Amino acid sequence: MRQLCIATMFALGCLCTGQASAQSALMKQAQGLFKPIPTTAPALPGNAATPAKQELGKMLYFDTRLSESHALSCNSCHMIGMGGVDLQETSLGHRWQHGGRNAPTVYNAVFEVAQFWDGRAKDLEAQAGGPLVNPVEMDTTPEHVIEQLKGIPGYTAAFAKAFPGVADPLTFDNVRKAIAVFEATLITPNAAFDRYLKGSEEALDANQKAGLELFIGKGCVACHNGINVGGSMYAAFGVIERPGAEILPPDDKGRFAVTKTASDAYVFRAASLRNVALTPPYFHSGKVWDLRQAVAIMGNSQLGADLNDGEVDRITDFLGSLTGDQPQVMLPILPPSVATTPRPKP
Ligand code: HEM
Ligand code: HEM
Structure with missing residues (x-):
């Protein structure tokens, strides 16, 4: 009996060790x-992250006033709290138009070889301008984005803080830079x-x-x-x-x-x-x-x-098993519009 037990233990032992080494392989x-x-968020070349830039990027990401209609923000199609997507076949954009492709998640996008399904933007910074001017997404222009943001007094200070020592920090390039820095934090x-x-x-x-x-x-x-x-x-x-x-x-x-x-x-x-x-x-x-x-x-x-x-x-x-910790993002309080702030265009 004792022999049997030892033999069984030995056999089990082999089995376990065998399994363990197979798993390790x-x-x-x-x-x-x-x-x-x-x-931690990876660094973006030529676009150093600071808390002020991250915060500004987050504000821009959630601000619907970046779209012509003031109805859509980046978050409309890449929802934080919902996998960074919109769960739509193709997204609903400007005036309820559908685009031609499914919206990929923004989570971990910073690690992609290039952005979009066809890789047409080389990185997050290059990508961020795309949806703003896409007629079936946010349908605005770089000039109008700047006019809009300059018309919201709180943004002047937020850009100055995010891009210190620059004469005119409120530029389209800096809009893209700030959004990219925020997006780089969206990792799981x-x-x-x-x-x-x-x-x-x-x-x-x-x-x-x-x-x-x-x-x-x-x-x-x-x-x-x-x-x-x-x-x-x-x-x-x-x-x-x-x-x-x-x-x-x-x-x-x-x-x-x-x-x-x-x-x-x-x-x-x-x-x-x-x-x-x-x-x-x-x-x-x-x-x-x-x-x-x-x-x-x-x-x-x-x-x-x-x-x-x-x-x-x-x-x-x-x-x-590829679902990671989802980003916990505190909603930003956006600077208020004033009487002279450009209005939504229908
Ligand atoms: C897309 C899984 C093999 C290239 C996808 C998607 C899944 C997937 C789930 C959709 C992801 C999404 O829409 O978010 C798999 C599995 C594979 C496999 C389980 C093995 C059985 C491959 C191979 C290639 C490949 C071998 C390259 C030769 C692609 C491409 C897409 C894709 C190009 C994007 C397709 C599109 O929507 O245009 N894969 N894949 N996959 N996979 Fe695979
Ligand atoms: C693609 C960010 C606004 C719909 C992407 C990608 C990023 C991104 C990083 C590429 C992800 C990847 O390739 O893995 C942003 C930002 C926005 C914004 C920062 C605000 C400035 C929107 C809006 C919509 C939208 C408002 C819907 C109306 C899409 C679609 C794609 C895409 C359909 C895929 C397009 C293609 O591959 O041709 N976005 N997005 N995005 N986004 Fe957005």
Whole structure:
């Protein structure tokens, strides 16, 4: 009997050690492919962060007076507290117009190789001017933004504090700089997957580990890797099999519009999968509401892999481990309009 017990203990011991080393191998592999989200905002080159600049950027992010109608702010389409998205297929912009693409999250956008689904803006600073002047988003002009902000007395002091020692700090460039500095604070560290990458075996459960193994083994990782589990490169949507027009509308050729290179037709930035469980609907078209379906589509379109239900479930479990601590943002008190402040345009 005693012998049996010892034999059983030995066998269990081997099993446990065996499991532990298999898990560690997976962890090591993951550590070579991905990186945890840092706990502090990264520095932006040529745009040093200060508390005053961050606060100004936050004010601008929430101020609807930056739009022509005074009805929309950055937060209308990238809602803090809701994954940094609007949960719409395509966003509702100026005069209830719908844009052509789904709004990606602003969370962790600072880590992307470039901004927008087609990477047409090189960084957050370059991006921030885009929605302000986009006719289906905020529909204003750089000149009007400045006229508007100069018409709100509190902003003069806020810009002077954020950009000290500058003769005329209230410029469109500085609007973009301040917004970018605020956006760089919108990061989501401490996801279960980050804790795993930092060495905690318990951070992922067995299903999530099985999903991670599939994510690596099936080849998702070829395009979704690095700090954002994506967002670092471009690829055709439909490397193996182009999805139907209901998911990949033929009139949006993605990066082709930026590079005018034939091989860039239907090429998009491989999406970041950070917080992906919080940000339906999926793809640049926003046509897919179920993350499991998005995973299955990717299997077919990018890898030619017909993932079975169990595999889709496990990969989806793993994607759930990418939800990090959401930014806690105290709403700014915006400087009041006065009698002479430019009014909303209908
Ligand atoms: C894309 C920030 C206003 C809808 C983006 C991205 C950022 C951003 C950083 C790129 C994210 C990425 O590529 O991962 C801002 C800021 C805004 C603003 C700072 C205010 C100045 C808006 C508004 C709307 C909107 C008001 C909706 C009416 C979109 C859409 C995209 C996008 C549809 C994707 C467009 C494309 O890829 O062609 N925004 N956004 N944004 N935003 Fe905004
Ligand atoms: C988008 C997962 C493989 C390139 C996405 C999205 C998910 C996903 C969930 C939508 C994200 C969102 O809209 O927020 C996966 C999984 C894969 C896989 C689970 C493995 C089964 C790949 C591979 C490539 C790739 C191998 C590159 C060859 C892309 C691109 C997009 C994307 C370009 C953006 C598509 C668009 O909307 O235009 N992926 N992916 N993916 N993925 Fe993958």
